[in-house]
Amino acid sequence: MDPADRERYSRQVLFQGIGERGQECLLKAHVAVIGCGALGSFHAAALARAGVGHITIIDRDFVEPSNLQRQWLFDESDAADAMPKAAAAARAIARVNSTIRVDGIVADLEPGNAADLLCGASLLLDGTDNFDTRFLLNDFAVSRSIPWIYGAAVGSYGLTMPVLPGRTACLRCVYPEPPAGAQPTCETAGVLNAIVSVIASLQVADALKILSGNLEKIQARITTLDVWSGGIRQVEMPPRDPECPACGRREFSWLDGDRRAPAILCGRDAVQVHERQRTLDLGELKARLEAVGEVRANAFALRFLIAPYELTVFPDGRAIVKGTNDPAVARSLYARYVGL
Numbered sequence: 495m496d497p498a499d500r501e502r503y504s505r506q507v508l509f510q511g512i513g514e515r516g517q518e519c520l521l522k523a524h525v526a527v528i529g530c531g532a533l534g535s536f537h538a539a540a541l542a543r544a545g546v547g548h549i550t551i552i553d554r555d556f557v558e559p560s561n562l563q564r565q566w567l568f569d570e571s572d573a574a575d576a577m578p579k580a581a582a583a584a585r586a587i588a589r590v591n592s593t594i595r596v597d598g599i600v601a602d603l604e605p606g607n608a609a610d611l612l613c614g615a616s617l618l619l620d621g622t623d624n625f626d627t628r629f630l631l632n633d634f635a636v637s638r639s640i641p642w643i644y645g646a647a648v649g650s651y652g653l654t655m656p657v658l659p660g661r662t663a664c665l666r667c668v669y670p671e672p673p674a675g676a677q678p679t680c681e682t683a684g685v686l687n688a689i690v691s692v693i694a695s696l697q698v699a700d701a702l703k704i705l706s707g708n709l710e711k712i713q714a715r716i717t718t719l720d721v722w723s724g725g726i727r728q729v730e731m732p733p734r735d736p737e738c739p740a741c742g743r744r745e746f747s748w749l750d751g752d753r754r755a756p757a758i759l760c761g762r763d764a765v766q767v768h769e770r771q772r773t774l775d776l777g778e779l780k781a782r783l784e785a786v787g788e789v790r791a792n793a794f795a796l797r798f799l800i801a802p803y804e805l806t807v808f809p810d811g812r813a814i815v816k817g818t819n820d821p822a823v824a825r826s827l828y829a830r831y832v833g834l
């Protein structure tokens with residue numbers, strides 16, 4: 495390690511668990527952060543300060559004023575300029591640590607681009623807001639034996655779980671299928687910045703253990719906590735399921751694209767999101783969305799206005815998003831307001 499690095503990272507090198515050897519491992523590591531919202535922007539900043547040598551940030555969204563309450567890396571000028579989050583994050587990190595490599599990639603992680611975008615990363619951090627991408631991440635990580643760390647937060651509640659292929663259960667051992675029905679999202683249930691920081695911190699701590707060569711320090715536990723009610727709980731992850739489609743039978747249906755057909759353009763300035771077939775309770779969805787925008791529903795469809803877009807959601811999980819012809823925008827709006 496050169497003298498500048500030794501000084502810069504001295505407090506981390508002094509920590510026994512890392513030491514000089516661990517720091518050298520961090521400097522040589524390549525981590526991909528998938529999703530650069532509240533969780534991901536914290537991951538990227540913390541890893542950069544810790545001296546992870548190469549960070550790839552993948553995100554499909556733009557900075558909006560409502561992000562600033564919890565997404566530490568962004569500021570008012572990013573929101574005013576509608577900067578892509580991946581680019582804004584890379585620029586902010588370059589000011590924090592100019593000695594490392596940061597690649598900000600503005601893209602929606604999909605089966606078709608996963609191998610390219612995640613190429614070379616030895617660890618994946620989940621900063622996403624939807625199960626589609628998490629199941630894709632799990633398939634990719636398990637198929638290539640790359641560790642990844644699941645994290646999620648909404649309201650005042652969050653959870654995290656490390657997945658070490660070959661050692662621990664994977665996401666599909668724990669959840670064979672994504673949860674049924676619409677899920678609460680930050681757009682409908684709100685979110686406190688405190689829960690996001692705690693969950694992201696726990697993910698970063700596990701990342702530092704893995705990257706510094708302390709894999710044995712990883713506890714195969716699901717940690718859940720609620721910063722409002724104060725409850726913190728850890729349960730052992732279940733054992734690996736030999737019948738798990740992903741890590742048992744090695745059928746990677748999310749990565750092969752069987753599970754996520756692309757959203758199809760259906761006429762001018764509208765996109766049909768049809769990849770999530772499941773039964774939705776439109777009455778329940780209406781109750782959640784009423785706090786956010788104008789919504790009307792009957793037994794056949796729910797119409798939700800969030801300018802400049804209009805979402806029409808059907809009981810079978812389908813939706814038509816008016817106001818865009820970009821499938822990534824439509825998928826993003828769907829994930830935010832309907833939930834995946």
Ligand SMILES: [Zn+2]
Pocket residue numbers: 663664665666667668734735738739740741742
């Ligand atoms: Zn599994």
